[in-house]
Amino acid sequence: xxxVEQNPLFLSMQEGKNYxxxxxxxxxxxxxxxxxxxxxxxxxxxxxxxxxxxxxQEGRLMASLDTKARLSTLHITAAVHDLSATYFxxxxxxxxxxxxxxxxxxxxxx
Amino acid sequence: GAGVxxxxxxxxxxxxxxxxxxxxxxxxxxxxxxxxxxxxxxxEFLIYFQGNSAPDxxxxxxxxxxxxxxxxxxxxxxxxxxxxxxxxxxxxASSAGTGSSRQYFxxxxxxxxx
Numbered sequence: 001x002x003x004v005e006q007n008p009l010f011l012s013m014q015e016g017k018n019y020x021x022x023x024x025x026x027x028x029x030x031x032x033x034x035x036x037x038x039x040x041x042x043x044x045x046x047x048x049x050x051x052x053x054x055x056x057q058e059g060r061l062m063a064s065l066d067t068k069a070r071l072s073t074l075h076i077t078a079a080v081h082d083l084s085a086t087y088f089x090x091x092x093x094x095x096x097x098x099x100x101x102x103x104x105x106x107x108x109x110x
Numbered sequence: 111g112a113g114v115x116x117x118x119x120x121x122x123x124x125x126x127x128x129x130x131x132x133x134x135x136x137x138x139x140x141x142x143x144x145x146x147x148x149x150x151x152x153x154e155f156l157i158y159f160q161g162n163s164a165p166d167x168x169x170x171x172x173x174x175x176x177x178x179x180x181x182x183x184x185x186x187x188x189x190x191x192x193x194x195x196x197x198x199x200x201x202x203a204s205s206a207g208t209g210s211s212r213q214y215f216x217x218x219x220x221x222x223x224x
Binding site: 044045 | 145158169201203212215216
């Protein structure tokens with residue numbers, strides 16, 4: 001059974017700093033997704049990572065996938081307040097279901 | 111609109127009543143997913159449809175929960191004899207297919223069982 005773990009679950013940081021959110025999963029998969037959720041809102045797709053070594057970047061966010069280590073990272077560069085949200089990773093299992101991490105609540109203070 | 115829509119946006123119901131939640135996927139999307147999200151928690155997979163078929167119903171929490179999809183379009187999630195623990199946001203997503211397709215989420219239905 002595929003399990004997905006994110007850490008940290010909560011992160012408070014200052015604007016301008018860099019940080020990384022980690023997503024580990026327990027069984028083989030080469031399809032990983034990152035989503036953002038603002039309070040009271042639905043989920044917004046950020047990145048789709050489909051192969052080992054995949055790296056995607058948009059603005060101050062960069063996501064990467066290492067399928068051998070079963071690890072994805074979401075790196076935040078020079079954080080700004082607008083990036084405050086909860087970030088979820090999700091991994092596709094062999095039945096084409098997305099298995100979700102618990103989410104990382106990110107608060108960026110001015 | 112071009113996105114996934116859900117109705118109602120909010121539903122308050124008394125314990126023991128039945129509720130029906132609706133999802134309109136993006137036109138042409140063959141795959142449709144239902145998730146439940148309790149307050150402050152991640153997403154719990156409930157069921158998905160490929161076309162009008164539901165290959166996997168194992169995520170449904172109990173036999174009080176059922177879902178159907180017609181015309182490869184609208185889906186309804188029905189909860190019978192609601193319980194307080196059913197209170198959550200129910201999210202629907204659609205994608206162009208299973209596999210690597212990105213899922214696009216609707217705004218959710220917030221269900222409160224009193």
